[in-house]
Amino acid sequence: MAAATLAVTTACTAEPKDPYAVEGLPDAALQVMNQDQYANGTWSIAVTDLDTGEVLIDLNANRMAEPGSFVKTYSAGAAWLEWGPDHTITTPVKRTGEVTAGALAGDLVLVGMGDLTMGGRTKDDGSVDFTNLDHNDANFLAGSTLTPEDPLTGLNELAAEIKAAGIDSVGGDVVVDDRLFTGTLGGEPITPIIINQNLIDIMVHPGEPGEMATVDMTPVVSPWIVTSTVKTVEAGGTTSISLPKPTREGEILVEGTIAADSDPQLKVHAFTAPATFARTAFIEALERAGVSVAADPITPNPTSKLADRAAVDALPSVAELESLSLEQEATYVMKISYNRGAQTLICRLAVEYGSPDCDTGMPAIAKIWDEAGLDIGGAALIDGSGLEGNYVTPENALQIQTLMAKRPDAERWQATMPILGVDGSLFAVEADGPAAGKVRAKTGTLMGRDEFNDLWRLGTKTLGGVMETAEGRQLAFTIIVNQGFFPEIEGVFVANDDVGKVAAIIQQAF
Numbered sequence: 001m002a003a004a005t006l007a008v009t010t011a012c013t014a015e016p017k018d019p020y021a022v023e024g025l026p027d028a029a030l031q032v033m034n035q036d037q038y039a040n041g042t043w044s045i046a047v048t049d050l051d052t053g054e055v056l057i058d059l060n061a062n063r064m065a066e067p068g069s070f071v072k073t074y075s076a077g078a079a080w081l082e083w084g085p086d087h088t089i090t091t092p093v094k095r096t097g098e099v100t101a102g103a104l105a106g107d108l109v110l111v112g113m114g115d116l117t118m119g120g121r122t123k124d125d126g127s128v129d130f131t132n133l134d135h136n137d138a139n140f141l142a143g144s145t146l147t148p149e150d151p152l153t154g155l156n157e158l159a160a161e162i163k164a165a166g167i168d169s170v171g172g173d174v175v176v177d178d179r180l181f182t183g184t185l186g187g188e189p190i191t192p193i194i195i196n197q198n199l200i201d202i203m204v205h206p207g208e209p210g211e212m213a214t215v216d217m218t219p220v221v222s223p224w225i226v227t228s229t230v231k232t233v234e235a236g237g238t239t240s241i242s243l244p245k246p247t248r249e250g251e252i253l254v255e256g257t258i259a260a261d262s263d264p265q266l267k268v269h270a271f272t273a274p275a276t277f278a279r280t281a282f283i284e285a286l287e288r289a290g291v292s293v294a295a296d297p298i299t300p301n302p303t304s305k306l307a308d309r310a311a312v313d314a315l316p317s318v319a320e321l322e323s324l325s326l327e328q329e330a331t332y333v334m335k336i337s338y339n340r341g342a343q344t345l346i347c348r349l350a351v352e353y354g355s356p357d358c359d360t361g362m363p364a365i366a367k368i369w370d371e372a373g374l375d376i377g378g379a380a381l382i383d384g385s386g387l388e389g390n391y392v393t394p395e396n397a398l399q400i401q402t403l404m405a406k407r408p409d410a411e412r413w414q415a416t417m418p419i420l421g422v423d424g425s426l427f428a429v430e431a432d433g434p435a436a437g438k439v440r441a442k443t444g445t446l447m448g449r450d451e452f453n454d455l456w457r458l459g460t461k462t463l464g465g466v467m468e469t470a471e472g473r474q475l476a477f478t479i480i481v482n483q484g485f486f487p488e489i490e491g492v493f494v495a496n497d498d499v500g501k502v503a504a505i506i507q508q509a510f
Helices: 002-013 027-033 068-083 153-164 274-288 309-314 326-336 339-352 358-372 394-405 410-415 491-509
Strands: 042-049 055-059 090-095 108-111 174-177 183-185 188-190 199-205 214-218 225-228 231-233 240-242 251-259 265-270 317-322 439-450 455-468 474-482 484-486
Touching: 027 491, 042 394, 068 326, 068 339, 068 358, 068 394, 068 439, 068 455, 090 153, 108 274, 108 309, 153 274, 153 317, 174 274, 183 339, 183 358, 188 339, 199 251, 214 225, 240 265, 251 265, 326 339, 326 410, 339 358, 394 410, 394 455, 394 474, 439 491, 455 491, 474 491, 484 491
Parallel strands: 108 174, 225 251, 231 251
Antiparallel strands: 042 055, 042 474, 090 108, 090 317, 183 188, 199 214, 199 265, 240 251, 439 455, 455 474, 455 484
16 A cells, blocks of 8 residues: 555646647747647647658647638748739729710729739839838737838829820719629728728827827728827827727827827728728829819719629720739738738639629638648638638648749748748847848737736737748748737837747757
8 A cells, every 4th residue: 555655645746747748849948848838739840841741740740720910821821822922913994985075974993803902002113012010900900001102003004094095084983893802800891992901091290298199091082081189198108099989980099199209100090981082082193193083082882883794894995003923922921911912812813713792702712722731621711811710720721832942933932931930920039130031931819808817918929931940951830829818019120039049949859
């Protein structure tokens, strides 16, 4: 009996085994993973050598986990496989009726084709512009900024083409045809007409303490106005700005306080009628180009005036706008994690496969990836952006990068992803470390409230892509942590740093 008791005692006092200690995973990574904020969470890691196929790390690699926005590699990657990086789309303006002595007796029809930027993010060299904290996340992440390009550039170019085509006046109406596809994401419409990512930007500038802040709106389109009650408080004071629900369409309400020494603060309003907004903005662009329009510019988009899709397609074009290449669109989607952009790619693939219903784009991308050799059973996806409800295994996510690495355009694909310590959602992660610039990977984040404990719950933090190691090896990797808990929402940046730190440790270890 005594011997048995001694044996039990010895077993109980033995050093507990680290559940994450697996072959190949450095001890330094374990120290990051075992921090208190992840005590009730689960880490999953898969790493392979791209040249040899050797499995270097396998930690829960075949268990489903929520990846967040890493799902964009599935949607953008499917579009890449289907069309190639140089693919573009053309947004036309059609006309009904004839042009006599500069006067169009019919309508102009702007046909939305799902162009993600409509010329509003194009740099002088033809590449896409973005900021590391983009305006799409301005209401959630402090420090978001704007690019310098005019978001109405594409509409202005179309209007100039129409003027150059000999049209000086439009006697009919201006109509936006937004019937190419229909869908929603998180309750917001996904439409084929996209102006400024279907957002209005509100930049709030502090004044002197006690004064009202000044507010700039971009783009300026009728009848939209901003009504602000934001007050400037003393330097070092509280900056807290919100956009309450407006009382009427066309008005954006901004309230709160901004410290006198604060940087300008960006907020955004997502409008609910993209076609109507685009119609008004296009009419105003026509007027600026010297083309007069008889129709009221601020009435709802008159879709009842549209013929069926085939008849519209057959109408003569008076202007056309070519999109950025898919490579540049994917860069914008991946670098800043543009949710609606990723879902728009799903919608465009649905159309390619014969349906205007965006939901049919998901089985379409499954078919594309299956034919490319992906084990599609390792992913369960409901959208192309990475909202809650998507699941993948780390090994399946790793397969994506392995398959893409075999393509002749592999380097172009890898360049679309954020670069550790350099740009996009990884610009501030390990920026001064030896792994900076050596890791290209897509992030994924899901964050929500734990009201029971008054904490912020990290549903997931994911990082997956490729890296060049300290020894020059080319690796594919996926790192996912599900369920972490933080006292403040800024914990999302802590988690981003921690997952990036694990990636950097692995990069240096091999």
